[in-house]
Amino acid sequence: MHPCIQLLVDDFDLEDGEDIHLVNPDDIPHIRQKIYAHLAYGQGALSIRMSSVFFQRFKSFEGGQGITVKRISPFLQLSHQLGEAPPLWLTDALAEKLGLYQRGVLSDELKRLNNSTVKVLALLHSDLLAQDSWQAFCVALQQQTSDFINILKIDVVTAYLHTQLSTFMPIEIVAGFLKNLQGCNDIAEFLRALALEQYWEKLRKVLEQHCWVADIALPARQFSPDLIAQLPELPLQEHQAHDLVVCLCDLLDTVERRIRMDEQKAGVLADFVFVAWPQVLAHLAQLFQDNSDIGTTALRDVLQTMGGDEARKLAVRVNEHLQYAPCEVLPENAPVEQVLDWSERYFSYTLREFLHGREPQNSICQSFSRWVYAQQPRIMRSNADWRSIAPTIEQYLSEDYLVLVFMVDALGAIHADMLERILRERVNDLHIDSRTVFAPLPTLTEVGKAAVLTGQAASEVSSDYEKALRQRYATWLEQPESLKIVKSFRESSEHLDANTRLLVYFENRLDERLHGCLSFAKHREEVEPILKQLTRSLADWVKDAVHLGKKPIILITADHGATTIAQKEACHLTETIIKDRVLQTNEEQAHNLPDDFVFIPGRKPKGYAVPLKRIHFGDTPLTHGGLTPEEVFIPLFTLSREALQADEKIPIKVNVLKPRCPTLEKGWHLELSILPRIRLNKLQLQFNEPFDANTPNYSDLQAHSETKIPLQLVSEQAQSGLTQVDLTLRYLPDKQTTWTSLTVNLSLDLVAPLMQQTQEADNFNKMF
Numbered sequence: 001m002h003p004c005i006q007l008l009v010d011d012f013d014l015e016d017g018e019d020i021h022l023v024n025p026d027d028i029p030h031i032r033q034k035i036y037a038h039l040a041y042g043q044g045a046l047s048i049r050m051s052s053v054f055f056q057r058f059k060s061f062e063g064g065q066g067i068t069v070k071r072i073s074p075f076l077q078l079s080h081q082l083g084e085a086p087p088l089w090l091t092d093a094l095a096e097k098l099g100l101y102q103r104g105v106l107s108d109e110l111k112r113l114n115n116s117t118v119k120v121l122a123l124l125h126s127d128l129l130a131q132d133s134w135q136a137f138c139v140a141l142q143q144q145t146s147d148f149i150n151i152l153k154i155d156v157v158t159a160y161l162h163t164q165l166s167t168f169m170p171i172e173i174v175a176g177f178l179k180n181l182q183g184c185n186d187i188a189e190f191l192r193a194l195a196l197e198q199y200w201e202k203l204r205k206v207l208e209q210h211c212w213v214a215d216i217a218l219p220a221r222q223f224s225p226d227l228i229a230q231l232p233e234l235p236l237q238e239h240q241a242h243d244l245v246v247c248l249c250d251l252l253d254t255v256e257r258r259i260r261m262d263e264q265k266a267g268v269l270a271d272f273v274f275v276a277w278p279q280v281l282a283h284l285a286q287l288f289q290d291n292s293d294i295g296t297t298a299l300r301d302v303l304q305t306m307g308g309d310e311a312r313k314l315a316v317r318v319n320e321h322l323q324y325a326p327c328e329v330l331p332e333n334a335p336v337e338q339v340l341d342w343s344e345r346y347f348s349y350t351l352r353e354f355l356h357g358r359e360p361q362n363s364i365c366q367s368f369s370r371w372v373y374a375q376q377p378r379i380m381r382s383n384a385d386w387r388s389i390a391p392t393i394e395q396y397l398s399e400d401y402l403v404l405v406f407m408v409d410a411l412g413a414i415h416a417d418m419l420e421r422i423l424r425e426r427v428n429d430l431h432i433d434s435r436t437v438f439a440p441l442p443t444l445t446e447v448g449k450a451a452v453l454t455g456q457a458a459s460e461v462s463s464d465y466e467k468a469l470r471q472r473y474a475t476w477l478e479q480p481e482s483l484k485i486v487k488s489f490r491e492s493s494e495h496l497d498a499n500t501r502l503l504v505y506f507e508n509r510l511d512e513r514l515h516g517c518l519s520f521a522k523h524r525e526e527v528e529p530i531l532k533q534l535t536r537s538l539a540d541w542v543k544d545a546v547h548l549g550k551k552p553i554i555l556i557t558a559d560h561g562a563t564t565i566a567q568k569e570a571c572h573l574t575e576t577i578i579k580d581r582v583l584q585t586n587e588e589q590a591h592n593l594p595d596d597f598v599f600i601p602g603r604k605p606k607g608y609a610v611p612l613k614r615i616h617f618g619d620t621p622l623t624h625g626g627l628t629p630e631e632v633f634i635p636l637f638t639l640s641r642e643a644l645q646a647d648e649k650i651p652i653k654v655n656v657l658k659p660r661c662p663t664l665e666k667g668w669h670l671e672l673s674i675l676p677r678i679r680l681n682k683l684q685l686q687f688n689e690p691f692d693a694n695t696p697n698y699s700d701l702q703a704h705s706e707t708k709i710p711l712q713l714v715s716e717q718a719q720s721g722l723t724q725v726d727l728t729l730r731y732l733p734d735k736q737t738t739w740t741s742l743t744v745n746l747s748l749d750l751v752a753p754l755m756q757q758t759q760e761a762d763n764f765n766k767m768f
Contacts, residue, residue, distance in 0.1 A: 003042045003066050005035055007058060008049040010072040022050040026459060028057050046618075059194050071116020077101055081121045083111030089154050090120060097147040098124065124148070130164035132230045137165075142188045144221050152182050173230045180223065195234035196241055197223055199275065203247070206271050209431060212264070213254065216247070223608035238277035248275065249283045254288045258292055262337060267344055270298035276306040277742045285314050288321075295321040297348050297417060308461050322348055323710055326362070330367040332374075336382040339371065340436055346629050347414050354520035355562055362614050369612045369627035372438065373598050379438050381728050383739045386440050386448075389557060389636060390455025390472060391651040391678065391740055394733060394762045397476040397501060398678045398703055402550040404541055405504045405557070407453060409445055409511035410624060413437075413633035415527050419556070422528070426535040430542070430639040431555070439560045441600050442476065442582045443509060444632040448559025452634075453504065456738045459603040469504060473759035474735055476501050492537040494546040502540065507534055511562075517622045520564040538639070546641075554639035561631045564623040565616045571595075573609055578617045583609040598627075647684050652683075652729055652742060657708065660749040667693075675697075681733040685709075688726035688743070690717045713748075720752035 023029060031048060035058075038046050052057070055069075062069050072177055078086040083106060086095070095101065099458075105124045110122050121128040127140035141148075156183045157179060165174045184190035207213055207529040213597050221228070238245060251272050258264040273284060288295055295318040303315035327349040330342055346368070350662050372379070379385050396403050411419070414435045423432050440451040440458065447458040454472040466485055470477050477483045481497045486505040496503065509530050509751060517523040538554060544682045545552035565581070576583035585607045593599055593609055600608045608625075616623045653675040661668035670693070674683070679702055685695040693711045701707060713725070725746045730739050 004045045005038060005061075005067045005634040006045065006047045006070045007055065007061065007067065008047060008072060009055045009069065011054050011427075012048050019046055022048060025054070032058070035061060035067075039064075056610060072597060073111070081105050081123060082116065084116060084119070087120065087156070087158070089151075089644070094147070094150060100124070100149070113174055115160075115274045117160050120151070120158075121157070127146065130161065130168075130335070134165075135235055138191060138234055140663050144192055146185060146186060147576075149182060149184065152178065155598055161322040168232050169230055173227060176224060176227045177231060180227070180250055191234055192236065192240050193222060194228075194231070195236035196227055196244065197221065198234060199241060199244055201225070201228045201235060202274050203244070203251075206274070207542075209271060209433070210268060212258075213251070218247075218250075219243075238275075243276075245277060245279050245352070248272070248280050250489075252284060252287060256291055257520055259294055260291055260459065262341060265341060265344060266293050267296045267298045269294050269295065270302045273299065273302050276308045276311045277392070281310045281314055281767045285317070288314070290317065292321055293654075296344060297351075301417075301421075316505035320723070323352065328365055330371050332367075332371065336373065336375075336378060336384055339368075340384060343436060343629055347416075347633075350630060351414055351417075355524065357519065357521075359564070359614060362394050363630045365614055366612050367740050368629050371628055372441075372632055373610075373612075376441075381743045383437070383742060384437055384632070385741075386437055386452050387454055387455045387738075387740055388742075389437065391733065392638075393453075393502070393555065394473065394551045395651045395677050398550065401553040402500060402545045402548075403502050404552060404554045405453065405502070405709060406507060406538070406555065407449060407504060408507040408531075408534070408556065408558050409449070409509075410514050410560060410562045411507075411510055411527075411556075411558035411634045411635065412563075412630050413756075414561060414630045414643070415524075415531075416635040416637075418524075418528060418529055419635060419637065422535060423639070426532065427539055427639065430641060433637050433638045433640075436633050437557065437636045439558070439632050439634045439665070441627070442579075442602075442610050443626065444579060444582065444608075445559055445743055446579075447602070447687070449506075452557060452559055455736075455740060459601070460738065465504070467562075472736070473502060486537075489533065489537075492533075493540070496541055496548060498548055503512070505537065514562055514622050514624075515618070515620050518620065520622065523562075523564070523622055542641075552641065554637075556635070556637040556639070558634040560624050561634055562622055563614075563628045563630045564621045565614045565623060565625070566621055569616050569617065570617045576609060579608070579625060580618065581623045581631075582614050583617070604694065642739055651678050651733075651740075652680075652731065654727065654729070654744045654746070656746055656748065659747065661751060663751050663753050664712055667712050668713045668748075670713045670748065672709045672711065674709060676701050676703055676705070676731070680731045681734055681736070682732040684730040686728045686730065687713065690715045690719075690729060691725050719750045721750065723748055723750050 020031060020034075022028070034450055035046075035048075053072075061067050078090070078100065081100070081103065090100075091557060098118070100123055100693050106119060106122060110119060113119060118129060123139035124687050125143060127136040130137040131159070137218050146664070152161070162171065162174050168175075180194075181187070193527075197219075204218060206220075207216065213585060215668060240340045252269070255272055257263065259269065273280075279613055280294050300315050300318040301317065302324065303311045306523050327342070327346040330339065334342070345361070346364070352361050380387065393403055394404065416434060416436070419433060420432065423430075440448045446463075450456075450461045450463060450465060450468050453465070454468050456468075456472070462471070466483065469485075474482075477501050481499045483502040484497065484500050484503040485493075486492055486503065489507065489509060492505065507530065510527060513526050514523060517526070534556075542552050542554070563581075571578055571583060573583050573585075576585050578584075584602070586605055596612045597609050598612060600610055602608055610626055612627065614628065655673040655675070657671040661670050663669075676683075681699060683698040683701055685693070687695075689695050690713070691713055695709075695711060698707065725748050726743055727746055728741055728743045732743050
């Protein structure tokens, strides 16, 4: 066999399998000697691969007997891989840096494409074509080296990606994304930083929604807020976000502690759960094990939508807790805040019972009915009373908002979860705040609508809604077109006028359809499309407001809720008229009422006999008028284009100027600052037991004008140290005849009297 030597000239390492690969110039003399020896004595083939630079030292062998020279062409190699000549912008050096020669050959389907740019991207990774999935494109992009940035700067590549990525986001966001990508040094790190900022932005929005959380310094933004907001979600693993994981776990601890101390409702925790990372879910699972009160329907729903085994397993645990944890009977003297927390558990329990064709236990309902009837004075002093809604409207009018009020007849708080979900799905550009409010009694439309809208009892206010509204908000409704009333869904397409200050939309379809439903499940099905239609009107009016250069604020509330009751009873009281679930009388006082009825006065000479137990008098099971939680509790949603600070929702701001209160001859010296956000004709201050103070009455307080008040606070009981002191403010807004109450909690450091300090010192010394 004659010797045969092949010299491979390969600048890009496209070939392999050779006998010798020359990479070190010091080896050149040795390899030349090897060639001579093989020509003289060797047999068979010998293959030597080298670069074109090294080949200059072997060029004298070219053409010699038994020697062949093969030059490996990158152009031909790429042509074979792509099925056509490479594009002019793809140099051999760039193809080598990108590792294209090691990528294999395109499929016949891709080879048939008449676009060389697409073929090059497909050779790098087929998901870079961005045809089906933004997430898949990002994963493929992460796998590219920094040399890939060079082809992103080539016009035809940029133009192709602009077109493809515009299916996932607005074209201006595509431009911003590609510009940032072209300017980065490490693609994987850039995508990680961008994804991490998306998650920090989610947390920012949660913290804006819950202003009561202690101030937390978040990392500064590295990218445009518009880019972060409109860019589709990027993949991010837990190990890539250590600081965020620590921050989320700390926040979960904070919120759970506030819930455990009855300072926040349990449902708010769900807002802080927006990642399905193992460490965060494990931390949440431990908190749930230690405090099952955080296991709400809101938390369950969030976990169910996350996906992943860990989130699903925790959702199952929360759901089991909800199913097997019926609501407890309400204590007779429970404070308002405790009742509001209790209502969350009650609605979770009752909603489940209703949807399965059952009813909540009568004993649980009666415990609330007796409480709400007996505790009206306490409710009136709280911020959860229906009378707090009108001052809220007044406050926003005084701050030059365009106020849009949606009065949804029969929208009970039992549907608040559905309303919140729809709002977050359909108007997610607005900040959403919600709370539960006690409705006027009895829970009838004729009582509730005018009362809630004006803050005055139905017996004191005109039944003409327009007249009542103009009287209540006269200061801001000087022109006829300042008030716009939309009486039905058929009129909801009307546009706002330039002078509109207050719009009130009456959505009556829920109540109209309520009495025709035979089951709560059917009623629930009808609620959802009506609420979705409501959001369309809401969005249109917000656009009108912005177009007119106004700040819109939206309040969504109701006059009463509704319940479903199977037990029907005949009316045994004479001279009464059946009004839904109550009996209207022509008497101002109760006479000969059964023990399971209570009497509520109405517009003279009317009154209402209201049953405490779950019975109805009409022909259909769905009804209202009584005192069950699902009839009494109504939602109050506030939507705004900017986040509202928590204290901005209170019409009067009270500040303690010096929390440490020194002792006087009797009691302590206290200095307060009163800042009304609306003009007040009169203001009275009353400290709740066991405290008292000789507080003068104030009159003609201007909006946003601070009044400093020095007081002597006294108590019959010995007090010292940090102490919570309740202060009730009764105020009469300008041009109103009805007083409104607001109770605030002050945290005071009461210095112990000198005699008490001396006694304590003596007691301490006697210990030794």
